Amino acid sequence: MDIDISADGRMLLQRPQQQWAGHHPGLLQTSRFAGQTLTAALDNGDGFRLLYLGFQSGAFATIDEAKQAAPAFARAVLARLAALIED
Secondary structure, three states: OOOOOOHHHHHHHHOOOOOOEEEEOOOEEEEEEOOEEEEEEEOOOOOEEEEEOOEEOOOEOOHHHHHHHHHHHHHHHHHHHHHOOOO
């Protein structure tokens, strides 16, 4: 099967990946992983959670801990989505 990147996909993948930004760095930051937005955000004062493609992580004590866990979280989400596809 041939797979090609569409114009929209190319634009998403050409944006900087895994570089965090946000207007309120201590409360909420976003980054791109595999072209999709991953958010690290304060969750009702319980800690910081990662949000990606409709999934969320458990709580982290700090936003820096959440950001450090983000690559593994993104890979786990993508693997879980792949496992949902049946032949």
